[in-house]
Amino acid sequence: MVDEMNEQEQDEMIVRAIAAGARADATEPRAQSAWYDAESDRVVIALRNGVELRIPRSLLQGLQQTSPEELTNVEILADGYGLHWEEPDVDFTIPGLAAGIFGTKSWMSRLGGRSRSQAKGEAARRNGAKGGRPRKSVVQSA
Numbered sequence: 001m002v003d004e005m006n007e008q009e010q011d012e013m014i015v016r017a018i019a020a021g022a023r024a025d026a027t028e029p030r031a032q033s034a035w036y037d038a039e040s041d042r043v044v045i046a047l048r049n050g051v052e053l054r055i056p057r058s059l060l061q062g063l064q065q066t067s068p069e070e071l072t073n074v075e076i077l078a079d080g081y082g083l084h085w086e087e088p089d090v091d092f093t094i095p096g097l098a099a100g101i102f103g104t105k106s107w108m109s110r111l112g113g114r115s116r117s118q119a120k121g122e123a124a125r126r127n128g129a130k131g132g133r134p135r136k137s138v139v140q141s142a
Contacts, residue, residue: 029098030080036071043071045097048080053097059111061103062090 005013034045036057043060045053057063063071066088075084083092092102102108 025079028081028095031076031083031094032080034074034076034083036068036074038068038071043074043083045083045094047094047098055097055102059102060090060092061107062088066090 029051030048032046032048034043036042037044037054040054041057042054043057043063045055047053057066057071063085066085070085070087073086075086076082077084077091081094083094083097084090102111
């Protein structure tokens with residue numbers, strides 16, 4: 001596509017990309033600093049807007065078995081957009097972490113199954129009173 005563009009179209013595309021990057025930088029959370037707090041066993045991220053995220057290591061996919069020494073070697077990437085640990089080669093985006101995305105979709109589904117709330121407990125009791133989950137129907141072949 002770029003080969004087919006003239007120089008003016010390419011320049012306009014660059015200007016639009018720079019403007020989109022500036023909008024994202026102004027509106028999306030960006031890390032100012034990040035560190036591992038061994039006392040609370042949490043990764044701490046200080047954002048440019050003054051907000052501080054404190055995420056339990058146990059929630060972060062790929063960091064559960066990482067040593068405290070390795071966790072202290074966190075690198076801020078892409079002008080505050082992401083975090084990277086060389087060992088065990090784990091990356092997270094700051095907007096994703098701020099949105100509560102601590103790993104892949106399958107990882108997050110396992111975390112969701114562990115949540116305990118009053119509403120979840122009440123729903124489980126109501127379903128249990130009805131006989132629990134419906135049984136899967138088995139189709140008999142003739």
